[in-house]
Every structure is written in structure tokens, then in C-alpha cells.
Amino acid sequence: MKILITGSQGQLGWELLREAKSYGFETIGFDLPQIDITIKPDVEKVINNIRPDIVINAAGYTNVDRAEDEREVCFAANCTGPGNIAAVCNNLDIPMIHISTDYVFDGRKNTPYTEKDIISPINAYGKCKAEGDNAVSDVLQKHIIIRTSWLYGIHCNNFVKTILRLGKEKEVLEVVSDQYGSPTFVTDLADAVLTISSHIKNNSGDIWGIYNYCGAGVTTWHGFAEKIIEEAGKYLDIKTILVKPITSKEYPAKAGRPSYSALDCSLINRQFGIVSKPWQESLKMAIKLICSNA
Template structure:
């Protein structure tokens, strides 16, 4: 299985490349310096040069707050880049797996979001990701769009790393307690993507479309932070003595966040046989690595 992976230097991309290499799946890692997905000619040339069996798009503009002041950059990657990849894949009759986000929803409903629930993004990041999804749907029938949430891992910036850093610097932390979601480990996402890719390349595969995938159980950011600190505290002494729950209003950001980021993951289980991972197991494995 020859896999072309865009965003190969990102948080999820690095995990996909490493795991694919371990499994002798012939990954073709293309980071930002290797391929600018905002350039349609470069995208087409890369696919023609490498001739993969399938493409995985892990490239994204993920600076949620910065997108409010840099919309052109966000749309160039998240919408136009997705469109260019879908167009090139369609021309070569290649399937595409594309990562999207819970931020396409406004978080106002009380139940976990299903794939069929209407989008209502609160910020420009979410809008750009939704429009990227729509571009893929319009151009490429053989696609799998997988929405993930609250990604954390060894690489890049993420909530686990931030909380560990602050817990080493401060005696008191204040963390939002009225936003709920499912933390999802980057290496769990990588495992899921490779399993999905294997399914998609089977003869007669027909379960194309949109899926949700996130870690379980659902938690608030505050509860997630408490877990991170407690787990780290089993290995090292931390100065932090208090993790105070606060409402979103006390932590204003340029972009609004959905209060409910829970995703209903039944469809990916029923159709592709993939279960929700336990984020606590992943965090317990990751945190010691981040402390060393």
C-alpha cells in the first residue's frame, strides 16, 4: 500500500508516517516544504510523480484564533488546498482521506453531533474546514472525510503540553469547565487512518463519505487538565496546587469555541469496525515521554 501523506510534519502527519513505515506500507511523506497544497499545479505534479494508491490529507491551517485575522491563509490551505487535492485525485482516480474537525459545529445542541447534523461554524477556522469538506464532496466521489477533535500528542502544540508547562511554572491554573469534548491522541488517529486506508483499498469498498472519530469518555477542558496534572504528579513534583474551573467568559479568545464538541462515532464503528479509543490510556503513555 503506497500512501501519499500531506502535512507529514504536523502533529498527526508525523504519527501516520512513523506508523506506516513500521508496517512497511510505503509512506510518501510530504511536508509544507515538499508540497504546497495551495498550488494546484504542484499538487497535480506530486501525485503524478509518486503515483500512490491513496492520499491522506493531514495538512491544515490549525491556528483557530489567528484565522480570525488571517482568513486568506486559512482558506488557502483548508478550503483551496482540499479542493486541489480532490481535483488531482479525481483526475487520477485515487481515493482521498481528509481530516476535518468538530469546529464545523456551533456546539449548541445537547447531544453528540452526528455526521448528518447541519454545520454552523462559529469562527473562520471552522468555516474554512467546512468549505474544504464541501469542495471534496463536489469533486471526488471516492473520499473519506473524518472529523476529529481535541487532538494531542508528542509533536506540535497541544493542550497536554500546555498544561504540563504551566503546571511546572505556576501554583494556580484556571481552566474552562463549560466546554465538553473527546480528547483524541494523534497516534490513535494515525492507527485509525491506516485501518481506514486498508479498508478503502479493498475491492468493492463502497462506504465512502463522512465519519466522526474521537476519544472517550467525554470530558471538560478542566477535567482533562486535572487528569494531566494528576498523571504527571505520579512521576514528578509539580508546584501547581490548584486547578480552578472557570466559565468560557473568563477566558476570552478571538474565535469562539463550541461548548459541545462531542461527536457521535457510531457510524465509523458500524461501517468500518473502528471503536472510540480511550484517551486516558493514550495520555498515560504520552505524559511520561513529555516529562523525560
């Protein structure tokens, strides 16, 4: 089976290219400047030339704070682009897997969000992603949208790498303790996406729609950071002796974040047999890999 991956130089795209070999898939990765998904003729040319069995869209604008000032850029990448891919896939009868976010929710719940919960994003990034999800589902019946959260991995910048860097520089780190969510190791997400791709290949019934996938368990950014520092101490000379909890109001951020955005992953388990690993377990593996490659 041939899979086209857009956003192949990002965290997830890079990992999908690496992991797909073990699934026996042929993968072709595209990213800027090879393809600009916001330009439909670009998308048409690439997909028509490749004629993949599945398109996985891992491309997107992910700077949550900058999106408040760059809404048009964010909208183009996170809504117009996915809509273009979906439209071309619809014309060629090609299934599409599209990656979304927990930030489509407002965070007012205190239990994990399900796929049926009403979306109500509170920042520009979340709004653009929500509109992108609609742009896909409105034109392409054979779509799977995967909402994920707090993504990190060994490739590209992310929260884990930032904490590791600061941990070698500062004795005290101040980290927000009133935002709750589920850290997700990008390798685990890639495996989930590729498992779903196998189901698509095998024509496993009516599987189309929205699914949640994230690491198992709920923590805060503060709790996440504490665990990062604890694990990193096994491999690095860590200077940090205290991870100090602070409130969202004490941390200057342009974009508001949902105070609670954990995701219920029971549907993806029932449909595809995909089980989320405890976020602490995956973090241990990630830090070991990051530190060994440093």
C-alpha cells in the same frame, strides 16, 4: 500500497509516517516547502510523480484564534488546498482521506454530534474547514472525511504539552470549564486512518463519505487539564496544586468555541470495526511517552 501524506510535519502526519510501517504501507511525506497544497501545479506535480494508491491530507491551518485575522490564509490552507488535492486525485482515480474537525458544529446540542447533523460553524477556522470538506466531496467521489476533536500527541505543540509546561511553573491554573468535547490522542487517530486505508486497499465496498473519530467519553477543558496534572505528577515535579474552573467569558479568546462538540463515533465502528479508546486511558499513555522523551 503506497500512501502520500501531505502535512507530514504536523501532529498527525508525523504520526502516520511512524505508524504506517507496522501496517506494511510504503509512505511518502510532504510538507512545506516541498509542496504548497494551495498551489494546484505543485499538487499536480507531486501526485503525478509519486502516483500513490491513496492520498492522506493531514495538512491544514490550525490556529483557531489567529484565523479570525488571517481568514484568507486559513481559507487557502483549509479549503483551496484540499480542493486542489481532491481535483488531482479525481483526475487520476486516487482515493483521498481528508481530516476535518468538530468545530464545523455550533455546539448547541447536548448529545454527541453524528455525521448527519447539520453543520453551523461559529468561527473562521470552522467555516474554512467546512468549506474544505465540501471542496473535497464536491469533486471526488472516492473520499473519506474524518472529523476529529481536541487532538494532542508527542509531536508539535498542543494543549497537553501546554498544561505540562504550566504545571511545572504555576501553583494555580485557570482553565475553561463550560466547553465540552472529547480529547483525541493522535496515535489513536493515526491507527484509525491507517485501518481505513487497509479497507480501501481491499476494496471493501461502498465506504466513502464522512466519519467521526475521537477519544471515547466527554469532558471539559478543565477536566482534561486536571487529568493531565494528575498523570504528570507520576513523572514530573509538578508545581500546580489547583486547576481552577473558569467560564469562557473569563478567558479572553478571539474566536468563539462551540460549548459542546463531542462526536458520535458509532458509524466508524460499524463500517470499519474501529473502537475508540477511553480518552483517560490514551492520555495516560501519551503523558508517559511525552515525559520519557522530555
